[in-house]
Amino acid sequence: MNKSEDRDWERHLLDTFALNTDFAAKRIELSDQLVHVYYFVTLVDLPGTLASMNQSLMSANDGNVPLQHLSDLYQIDSNAMPEELAHLLLQGRLVVRSPHTGEPLIFKALEPSISRSVMPPENESPIQGAIDGFTEDLLTNVGLLRKKINHKDVVVVTHAVGSTFCREIALVYLKGKANPKIVQTVADSLIRNKHKDVRHVEDMLSVLGQPKISLVATYLATELPEEAAQNLMDGRVVLFMDQLPYAISVPAILKDVWTLKTDFNYPFLYLLFFRFIRMIGIIFAVIMPGLYVVLNSVNPELLRIQLAISVAKSREGVPYPAFIEVLLMLLVLEMVIEATTRLPKSIGPTITMIGGIILGQAIVQAKLVSNLLIIILAASTIANFTMSGYLNTIGIRIYKYVVLVASAAFGILGLEMSVIWIFVYFAGLKSFTVPYLSLSLKGTKTDE
Amino acid sequence: MNKRMVLALFIQLHLAAILSLYATKILESTNSGHWEAILIACLLEVLLAWLYLSGLSAFPGKHIGEIIREAAGAWAARAILLPFVAYIFFYLVLQNRYQIVKINIVVLPSTPLWAVLLLNMVLPFYAACKGIHAIARMGLALFITFMPFVLFSLFISYQNFEWRNIFPIWQPKLTFVAEQPFYTSLFAFSGFLFLGMLSLNKPVKLRKLGPSMLLVAAFGFASVYVPLLIFGQETAIRFQYPVTMASDTIDLEWVVFDWLPTFSVVSSSALGMIESSVLLWMAMTLVRKLYLPLPDKWLAAILSIAMYICSMQIHNVQTLNRFFSMNAALCLYSMIILPLTLGLSGWRKRRTTS
Known part of the structure; x- marks a missing residue:
């Protein structure tokens, strides 16, 4: 076999990665044979790989053909097409041309240390549980x-x-x-x-x-x-x-909104307590802003007269309807949340202070919104984050506005209908053949 | 769909009817021994449900339209079921109208009726499009969330009960049988008919329905006797909404809310929503299977819009009452003829196969 003659797959690889300076095609000595290897210098630690290969050859018994022995240890079983070879190279593999048949052999290789090690999670804080988190690999x-x-x-x-x-x-x-x-x-x-x-x-x-x-x-x-x-x-x-x-x-499923799997690390009573708090949190987060509008502008007669008067008093001098008031403040609040989420840890608290103390205090003193609303919004925002899983909180954050609009239009009935609507929506939702509105994944048991 | 969902829907459908016009009609039909009227209606339902279910159990996995078509042919099925479809549709119209008037009076005096009705049209339409399984799941969810409100609003006024209003307890002549309102009131017990639409592979047994029927009967008694015990026959008969009025007679210090009839309206409108969804779905399915093979969404849209227009045409409570009385004929037809037909077909099928 003529060694200088390139095979189809080799030419394909060379063409594909011709512009890359970190792509290497080299001839190296592997188990006393000269072979062609292809790899990315940025993804493969070649000296390290060769050293470990030589070490395993030394420990091998002499009866074996050396390259065969290496193949047994390092080769990934794959009859790769040229396109797949490219993908494998990009995954940090070493492609070796077999000196006997000329076919590509794909070897596992050591990586230069560009992956982080296992560390505690960045965005979840487990209490009373294992603290290792997933990495990129x-x-x-x-x-x-x-x-x-x-x-x-x-x-x-x-x-x-x-x-x-x-x-x-x-x-x-x-x-x-x-x-x-x-x-x-x-x-x-x-x-x-x-x-x-x-x-x-x-x-x-x-x-x-x-x-x-x-x-x-x-x-x-x-x-x-x-x-x-x-x-x-x-x-x-x-x-x-x-x-x-x-x-x-x-x-x-719906149950995941109020359950965390690490809850099971606690005594049962504590688990029940946590879940109860989370459920209450969900109800607060969804209905509080809507209920404020209902009790303020559509159905104030629902409240006891003393309470109704004190609610009305807190809004004295606020120049726009309760609906606009709530909507404005909610939007400001969403912006505070959104702004603080990804800020560097050193700036985050500053924004919180500006948003919470200065804006909150000043806006009430300027009679732009009522005190009661600030309390309600703070409560509903805190309640929002009691839910388990960051993803789940976002849906509720969005749905709050639907409740708000319905409440402003239809009062207590709108509030009720929007709650029914979300149940209908959940009831119609299925993910992977499982209805969202179930309490368990096992069997056909379906509940709230 | 599992048993629990079916039972929850069964209870809710009855409850929705009981909390609407039922008490008024029973109070109108007799002025003593109301329990006899309620009991007779319950027993009648047990009997008819038994016939109906025995017919259904001979045809597992099929709904009422298919069963009658198999037993009597397509045109006969269309003819037999036409009054049933009409009953469902008019019932939907009248219930929605009744609901929105109540909502209008109690919680939303300044919102126009058409807007409230729009809400009552859109949600059932949305639910009916999702299918009966979704409705059943939603029913169970609402059962858990709204049942406390139902119980609260129904029994909160117990401290005002005047137990002497229960007399005269005995009515030997059963005069209500000759009264028209009694027959109108029977619609509250037509809820078992929806079981025929579910196409269950394992049809529900009457034995399994027993506890739910007892619960329904208890609510039937409560809805009549709560206003009766508080106001007495002579006063209660004058109210359009006796159950709601009953919850307005008390003042509870520990509840933040002052206007307690709201709870009554909130709970009954939630139940009404489930009822409308189920009725719309039933009408839609029957029309699609027997008369007009259009896509579900189109049929649901057509039926809801028709419902909306018809409901808006009813201008006052007297007309509403008159229509309710007229619909009683269709109701009686559906409650009696359908179980008989099903029972007969089931009996015939069992005889031919054995």
């Missing part, structure tokens, strides 16, 4: 999850999706616990939409066939392996995307 994440759930029935299936933008997605479920219908639906849609590019979580949801517009998230995202393990135990399917430090569990 897919295999590390699956490993973390496996460590949390030592169960022989855990099944991990990895899919590579995307045509121009390859992304690995791992599908994890617990055989026997997970509803086979859900597993089948998820696996089918991953295979069927193999060619779709998955850049964000939203892309993945569209791969999974979820509605594009939905008030509540039909999945749970968590940074905590412990939560993800409990989700598996509940019969959910957990999905990992490479380079996303979150485990995505599907399907989500």
Whole structure:
């Protein structure tokens, strides 16, 4: 075989990555043979890889053909097409031309240290629970999850999706616990939409066939392996995307709005108490702003006369209707939330102070809004964040406005109808064959 | 759909009817021994439901339209079920009208009726489009959230009960049987008819319905006796909304709210919403299966708009009452003929197969 003659796949690789300075095609000595290797210097630590290969060759018994021995240890079983070879290179693999057949061999390689190590989660703060969080690396994440759930029935299936933008997605479920219908639906849609590019979580949801517009998230995202393990135990399917430090569990049901899996680390009575508080929080967050408008401008006769007078007094001198007042303040509040979310930690408290103390105090003294409204809005915003899961809070934050508008138009009846409407919406919502309005994923048991 | 949802819907459909016109009609039909009228209606329902369910159990997985079509042919099914569809539709119209007037009087005196009716049209339309499974799930959710309000508003006035108003307790001649309002009041017990539309693979057994029927009967008694015990026959008969009035007779210090009839209206309008959704879905399904094979959304839209227009045409309470009395004929037809037809078809099928 002529060594200088390039194979088709080699030419394809060289063409594809011709412009990249970090793409390397080299000839190296591997187990006393000169071989061609292709890799990205930024993704592969070649000296380290070679050193470890030599070390494993030294420990090998002499009977084996050296390259064969290396293949046994490092090769990934893959009959790759040229396009797939490119994806594999981008995932940090080492492609070696077999000196005998000229076919590509794909070897695992050491990475230069560009991944962060396992650290406590950034956006979730577990109390009384394990504090390791997921990282960007897919295999590390699956490993973390496996460590949390030592169960022989855990099944991990990895899919590579995307045509121009390859992304690995791992599908994890617990055989026997997970509803086979859900597993089948998820696996089918991953295979069927193999060619779709998955850049964000939203892309993945569209791969999974979820509605594009939905008030509540039909999945749970968590940074905590412990939560993800409990989700598996509940019969959910957990999905990992490479380079996303979150485990995505599907399907989500109504109960997830007020339950956290780490609740189980507490005595039962405390768990009940936490969940009760969260439920009350949800009710507060949804109806408080609407109720304020109802009691102020549409149905003041509902209140006892003393209370009605004190409510009216607090609004003395406020120049616009209660609805506008609430809407304005809610918008300001949303902006404060949005502004503080991603600010550097050193500036965040400043905004809180400006927003909370200066704006809140000044706006009341200037008679632009009533004191009572400030109290109500503060209460409903705090209540909003008692819910479990950041994703869930957003749906409620949005729905609050629907309640507000309905209340302004129809008073107490509008408030009631908007609550009924959200129930109808939930009742009609299904994610992965499971109705959203269920309290359990097991069997057909469906409740509130 | 599981058993609990079916039972919750069953109770709610009855409750919605009971909390609307039922008390007024029973009070009109007799001035003593009201319990006899209620009891007779309950027993009648048990009997008819037994016939109906025995017919259904011979045809698992099928709804009433398919069963009659199989037993008597397509045109006969259309003819037999036409009054039923008409009953459902007019019932929908009248109930919605009754609801919005009550809402208008108690909580929204300055909101125009058409706006409130719009709300009562849009939500059932939305729910009916989602299908009966969604309605059943929503029913269970509302059962849990609104049932406390129902109980609260119904029984809160117990401290004003004048127990002597219960007399005369005995009415030996059953004179109400000859009174028209008694037959109008029977609509409250027509709720079992929706069971025939569910196409359940395992039809509900009458035994399983027992506790729910007892509960429904208890509410039937309560809705008549609460106003009766507070006001007495002579006063109670003068009210358009005796149950709501009853909750206005008390003043509770510990409740922040002063205007307690609101609770009554809130709870009955939530129940009304479920009832309207189920009725609209029933009418829609029957029309689609038997008369006009259009997509669900179109049919639901047509029926809701028709309901809206018809409801707006009723101008006063007298007309509403007259229509309720007229609808009683269709109601009686549906309550008696349909169970008989189903019972007969079931009996015939069992005989031919065995």
